[in-house]
Amino acid sequence: MKYTVSIGAYLLLLLFAAHASGARLQVCKPSGKIRGKKPPPGKCNQENDSDCCKEGKLYDKYTCSPPVSGSTNAVLTLNSFEKGGDGGGPSECDKKYHSDDKLVVALSTGWYSGGGRCLNNITISANGRSTSAMVVDECDSSKGCDADHDYQPPCANNIVDASKAVWKALGVPENDWGWLHVTWSNA
Ligand SMILES: *[C@@H]1O[C@H](CO)[C@@H](O)[C@H](O)[C@H]1NC(C)=O
Ligand SMILES: *[C@@H]1O[C@H](CO)[C@@H](O)[C@H](O)[C@H]1NC(C)=O
DSSP states (O other), rough: OOHHHHHHHHHHHHHHHHHHHHHHHHOOOOEEEEEEEOOOTTOOOOOOGGOOOTTTTTTEEEEEOOOOOTTTTEEEEOOOSSSSSTSSOOOOTOOOOOOOOOOOOEHHHHGGGGGTTOOOOOOOEEETTTEEEEEEEEOOOOSSSSSSGGGGOOOOOEEEEOHHHHHHHTTTTTTGGEEEEEEEEEO
């Protein structure tokens, strides 16, 4: 009898654990698709490996990002926050442009959190180094392929899109700038 009870309790515990990890693994699914439009002539600055929308191609859009933890996995990309840079319009948080020598980033829509992290600093870590950087913009995962986004596809949902100053601060050699696995946390 005792034996049966403990097996039952054990199974319950297993079920509970499976349920809990299922909740933790709850994935952020696309909220729909955007159909690519061809950038008008002279639009979509392709410097720094910026991607341009392709006519008719379907791009996933997201309003969520993976859950934030004390060490959230992300992909670091390179962005210019200056006027005429590949970042499109001024930054969402303050409607201003920012020098690429400043430690500034844009976050994917879910992490940008409707501006909830605006002008707060986050800590970004990679290669055993860390830097702080200020959130000034949204890397829009829910829109793209339009003039506001310089005819670039919507952002992935796990992006920290950073100025060159951030790449420098992390000690990444300039030839390797563009794509790097990092972790970040609220500073
Ligand atoms: C490309 O990146 C470099 C280094 O960050 C920057 O100086 C330049 O302005 C960028 N170009 C564009 C068009 O964003
Ligand atoms: C973020 O960091 C910058 C530069 O170090 C600092 O000037 C600013 O006050 C910080 N912002 C917050 C909200 O802590």
